[in-house]
Amino acid sequence: MKTIKDIIKLKAVRYTALILGGFLLGWAFFSPNQSNQASTHDHEHAAGEAESEVWTCSMHPQIKQDKPGKCPLCAMDLIPLRKGGGEGGEAVDPNAIQLSEEAIALANVQTTRVSRGNPVKTMRLYGKIAPDERSLQSQTAHVSGRIETLNVAFTGQTVQKGQTLATLYSPELFNAQQELLEAIRMQQPMLVTAAREKLAYWKLTPEQIAAIEKSGKPSSTVAIKANVSGVVMTKRVNTGDYVSQGGVLFDIANLSKVWALFDAYEADLPFIKKGDKISFTLQALPGRTFTGIVAFIDPMIDPTTRTARVRVETGNPGMEFKPEMYATAQLEASLRGHDNQLVIPQSAVLWTGKRSVVYVKQPNVNVPAFLLREIDLGPSLGGSYVVLAGLNEGEEIVTNGVFSIDASAQLEGKRSMMNPVEAKPVTGHEGHVMPAQNAAPQTNHSSAHMQGMSESNKTKSFTLEVKGSCGMCKERIETTAKGVAGVTEAVWNQETKVLKLQIDTNKTSLQAVSKAIAKVGHDTSLHKADKAVYDALPGCCHYRE
Structure with a gap:
């Protein structure tokens, strides 16, 4: 034991042991297997990202490939398809369209919450001023003869009731006057009465008949008096013309009251009623607003313009209203039967004729997501619509930038305005996807x-x-x-x-x-x-x- 302890105490042995320990630790941390495992993991991660990327055509969104290239239909360069999905495990509807904050700002996407109200339909009507047809008067010749003098020289001249309009020479009238004077001379009361009545039938006034009797001489001419006061709308004769009994000499209209006639489209007629108050303006009198009451609604629709005439009667004391002046009316009508209904802006609706759709913002997600929804629309209010079904109060809908969101949905092959059913592409040859049977039909990509x-x-x-x-x-x-x-x-x-x-x-x-x-x-x-x-x-x- 003592020998071993002595050996360990030697410096050379200690240094050798430290060197061997360092080699063992280096092999453990930097061995080829570990390096291969790490590189394999990185390669699989990158491959997974590459496999998840899908390339599509901006003109033909049904084309999808797993790598960049050319569109097999139009040869345009394919673009990467942005995949929707929530961040941080959010529950996002698979049919929803997600846009980043930058994309929303670029598309100027704006939203508003759906609310209820008592809808009022504002209508603009266009028309013109016209004479009151009930005041139109045709001034006729009650006896045949020749126009000797004409006191009304032009159309538009104002005349007063009883004013002499023309002087007429009539042989028949001359003979009738002679019969009256002869009956007076013969002192035959019955013949006198008959002769007076004959002259009265030809519209001679009692004063004119009395003047004939007093003078004792028949007159070869007779004055034609105006039956009404007004403005000469039409002048039909000139001096020297021969007119027959009943022939029209002048058309006279009394313009103290006029009509404002407006054209209302058939879609607006259910909201216009007799007695409604209406305000209108005239181009000839800018800055002034006039009011009136709807007095009549034409029961017939014009087959060409698909409109009906709406008549407003108004006074014209200062003769400011002149026939044929252009008028613009505004009428606000409460929609009976639609009180407390949901109302949304018109700009929120994508309308395809049969289907009306909006994009609803999905709540409780960090990255904004929008989901297509079909709705049933009620009457149009001009700048908004009444919603009958499909939306709930408080939901948030897109009111600006709707076309941009719908275009994004079409590129991603999801439900859109033109594609009511989500496209399910079928993989074809050459690595691209062919159009599905239920995909939206191809359209001509133009502004019309x-x-x-x-x-x-x-x-x-x-x-x-x-x-x-x-x-x-x-x-x-x-x-x-x-x-x-x-x-x-x-x-x-x-x-x-x-x-x-x-x-x-x-x-x-x-x-x-x-x-x-x-x-x-x-x-x-x-x-x-x-x-x-x-x-x-x-x-x-x-x-x-």
């Missing part, structure tokens, strides 16, 4: 394309990009589109510059609607407005740089 389904075999939904800049542009675009026979609905979004249309393709086409809009000064994605027409638009409507 058909959207979704149609309500019937005739009516189809379209969108058209239309340039404009203000509310006046919106009114002009929608009015022009609705004025084309076959267009049943037209709504232009001032922010997105997109016009949504419902068109009966048996009656018209998208090309015809686009041409009509271009003719009134608005560029579309299919036609450009004439420069002279564009320059004639009001300054607030100019949109070209």
Whole structure:
């Protein structure tokens, strides 16, 4: 034992033992097996990431590959498909679309909470001033003869009741006067009475008959007196013309009361009732607002414009209202039967004709997620809709940037406006995915394309990009589109510059609607407005740089 202790105490033995211990520790930590295991783990992790990445085509989202390349349909470069999914184990609906905060800011996505209210429909009606038809009077010749003198020289002249309008030479009237004078000379009361009545039937006044009897001489001419006071709307004769009995000489209208006639689309008629208060403005009298009461609603619809006339009666003491002046009316109508209903902005709705969809924000997730939902819409309120079913009070819906979210859904192959069923791609040859049988049909990728389904075999939904800049542009675009026979609905979004249309393709086409809009000064994605027409638009409507 003593010998062994002595050996251990030797410095050479101690150093040798330390060196051997260092080699053993180095082998344990830096052995080839450990290094191979670590590199294998890193390689598997990277491979897993590569396998999870999917590449798709921005024009044909049904194409999916596990590596970059070219689209087999259009030869465009494939782009990586962003995978949705919650962070930190969040329970995100697999059909939801997730956007980062940066993406939401770039797309200007805005949301609002669904709330209830008593909806009021605001309608704008367009029309013009017209004479009160009940005051129109035709001034006729009650006896045949020739116009000797004409006291009314032009149309628009104001006349008073009893005023002499013209002097008429009539042989028949001359003979009737001679008969009266002869009966007086013969002192035959019955003949006198008959002769007076004959002259009265020809509209001679008692004063004129008395003057004939007093003078004792028949007059070859007779004065035609105005039956009513008013304005001469039409002058039909000139000096020297021969007129027959009953012939119309002048059309006279009393403009102390006038009508304001407005065109109301058939979709708005259920909300307009006789007795409703209405306010209107005139282009000729800017800055002034006039009020009236709806006195009559035409029971017939114009088959061309699909409108009915709404009549408002108003006084015209200062003769400021002149026939054919353009008028714009605003009417607010409470929707009876829709009290305390859900109301959402119009910009939140993606409308495909048969289906109306919105994007609802999923609650309780860190990264915003949006889920497509179909809803049932009630009446349109102009800038909003009444919701009958599909939403609950307090839910948060997207009101701006809806198209951007829907485009993201289409790229990811999820439910979207054009694809009511989530696409389930089928793997084809060459490593890409072929279109599924239930995938959305391919569309022509232009600013004007058909959207979704149609309500019937005739009516189809379209969108058209239309340039404009203000509310006046919106009114002009929608009015022009609705004025084309076959267009049943037209709504232009001032922010997105997109016009949504419902068109009966048996009656018209998208090309015809686009041409009509271009003719009134608005560029579309299919036609450009004439420069002279564009320059004639009001300054607030100019949109070209």
